[in-house]
Amino acid sequence: MIKTISAIATCLALSFSSVAQEVDFTEYDLNNGLHVILHQDNSAPVVTVGVMYHVGAKDEEKGRTGFAHFFEHLLFEGTQNIERGEWFNIVAAHGGSNNANTTQDRTYYYETFPSNNLELGLWMESERMLHPVINQIGVDTQNEVVKEEKRTRIDNAPYGKIIYNTGITPYLFQKHPYKNSVIGTMEDLDAAQLDEFKAFFKKYYGPNNATLVVTGDFNTPETKKLIENYFGQIKARPAVTRVNIKEAPITKTIKATEYDNNIQIPAKLYVYRTPSMKDRDAYVLEMISSVLTGGKSSRLYKKMVDQEKTALQVLAFPRSQEDYGTYVVGALALGETSLATLGKSIDEEISKLRTTLISEKEYQKLQNEFENQFVNANSSMEGIAASLATYHTLYGNTNLINKEIEIYRSITREEIKDVANKYLKENQRLDLDYLPTPEKK
Structure with missing residues (x-):
C-alpha cells in the first residue's frame, strides 16, 4: 500500500512539475x-x-x-x-x-x-x-x-x-x-x-x-x-561567417599518454567524438552517461568502486557543443590496480550497453533523473534566462525550454542500445593513460 501511494505521489509530482515549469x-x-x-x-x-x-x-x-x-x-x-x-x-x-x-x-x-x-x-x-x-x-x-x-x-x-x-x-x-x-x-x-x-x-x-x-x-x-x-540605435555589423569545418571520422584507436605533476593517482580514460548538441543522439548519450556513472547506483560505480574495489572513483560526462561533442568515460585507480584492469572493466560495461537493453528499473530511474534536471534548470530567473538564450543562440529553437524534456521522455531502451553501439566503439576513441609526472632522478 505504501509503495502504491508513493508511486501515485511521484506521478502527480512529475505531472505537476511539468506544468509548473512551462x-x-x-x-x-x-x-x-x-x-x-x-x-x-x-x-x-x-x-x-x-x-x-x-x-x-x-x-x-x-x-x-x-x-x-x-x-x-x-x-x-x-x-x-x-x-x-x-x-x-x-x-x-x-x-x-x-x-x-x-x-x-x-x-x-x-x-x-x-x-x-x-x-x-x-x-x-x-x-x-x-x-x-x-x-x-x-x-x-x-x-x-x-x-x-x-x-x-x-x-x-x-x-x-x-x-x-x-x-x-x-x-x-x-x-x-x-x-x-x-x-x-x-x-x-x-x-x-x-x-x-x-x-x-x-x-x-x-x-x-x-x-x-x-x-x-x-x-x-x-x-x-x-x-x-x-x-535600438546601435548599428548592426556585417554578418558573421560561421565556422564550417568537418572532421574525418575516427576509424582507429588513438593511444596517448598525458602527464600531470599535480596528481598522484593515475586514471584510465576513453574519449569519443560525438555529434552536435542539436542531434538527437547527443541526448541519448547523456542518458548513457547517467547509466554508467549517474551516482552510486550506476553501473561503473557499483562494479568498480563497490564490488571489485579497483577504482577510487569513476567518471563519465558528455560535453555537448554546437558542432561536435566529446564523451569521456574513465576511472581513477585504487591502490596498485593497473590501468589495463580499469580499461577492461569499463569495456565490459560498455559492451553490455551495446548488446543488451538496460533494465526497466534503470530506464525509470533515467526518466526521473532527467525530469528532475528539467525542473531544477528552470527554477530561477537566472536559470531561465540562460536557458532561453542558449536555446535560441545554439539550437535555433527557443521553445526547447519547454519541449526538450519531451525528447528525453521519447528515448527508448532500444535507442540507448543502438546509440551506444554506434558511438562507443574501440576504433572510434582516444585511449588515454593519465599519469603522475615521473620524478626526475
Whole structure:
C-alpha cells in the first residue's frame, strides 16, 4: 500500500512539475537584428538581464587563441559612461549580482537585480555593446587575470587538463578549432596587439550577433520601450561567417599518454567524438552517461568502486557543443590496480550497453533523473534566462525550454542500445593513460 501511494505521489509530482515549469515567453527582433526574449514572472521582485553573443573560442583566428574568453574579462573594465573598475561596484550598490562565462560556441553576460533596477541592467548591457573602453591598460590588467586563472584552474589543478579538455581535444580534432582550449595560450594573448582586440569586438559584438533576454518581475510593454531606447540605435555589423569545418571520422584507436605533476593517482580514460548538441543522439548519450556513472547506483560505480574495489572513483560526462561533442568515460585507480584492469572493466560495461537493453528499473530511474534536471534548470530567473538564450543562440529553437524534456521522455531502451553501439566503439576513441609526472632522478 505504501509503495502504491508513493508511486501515485511521484506521478502527480512529475505531472505537476511539468506544468509548473512551462515557461511563457515573447521573442522578437529589433531593426538592427538584436533578438529579444522576454519572460515575465511577477511572483518575486527580481529580474535578470542577460546578453549572449554568438562567439566562442572556435571563432578565433589561428595564433590568437583565448580571445573570446579574454573578452569575458575585458568587457567588465568599463565604458565611456562607466569608470574603469566600477562595474561590479555599481551592480553591488544596487543590490545586484552579475557574472559571465565563455564556451567554444558563445559568450554570456548577465546581471540579476531587484526588479526596480531593471533599467539599470539594460543600460549597463547596452553600454557594454555600444562603447566599451578597450585600451592597453585594460588589456594588460586582464592579461594577468587570465594568466592567473589558467594557472589556478589548469596548470596547477589536479586533473585540470582533463576537466578543461586541454589534454583531450588535440587528439580528437585535427582541423576544427575545438582542438584548442577556451582559455587559449598565454603566448597568443601576449603577442596580440591592441588593434586586434578592437577588431575582434567590432566583428563579433554587434546587436545582430546577440540575444538579449529579460526574465522576472517587469511590465512587458514598458520593457519593450526601454529595450528600444537603449539598444535600438546601435548599428548592426556585417554578418558573421560561421565556422564550417568537418572532421574525418575516427576509424582507429588513438593511444596517448598525458602527464600531470599535480596528481598522484593515475586514471584510465576513453574519449569519443560525438555529434552536435542539436542531434538527437547527443541526448541519448547523456542518458548513457547517467547509466554508467549517474551516482552510486550506476553501473561503473557499483562494479568498480563497490564490488571489485579497483577504482577510487569513476567518471563519465558528455560535453555537448554546437558542432561536435566529446564523451569521456574513465576511472581513477585504487591502490596498485593497473590501468589495463580499469580499461577492461569499463569495456565490459560498455559492451553490455551495446548488446543488451538496460533494465526497466534503470530506464525509470533515467526518466526521473532527467525530469528532475528539467525542473531544477528552470527554477530561477537566472536559470531561465540562460536557458532561453542558449536555446535560441545554439539550437535555433527557443521553445526547447519547454519541449526538450519531451525528447528525453521519447528515448527508448532500444535507442540507448543502438546509440551506444554506434558511438562507443574501440576504433572510434582516444585511449588515454593519465599519469603522475615521473620524478626526475
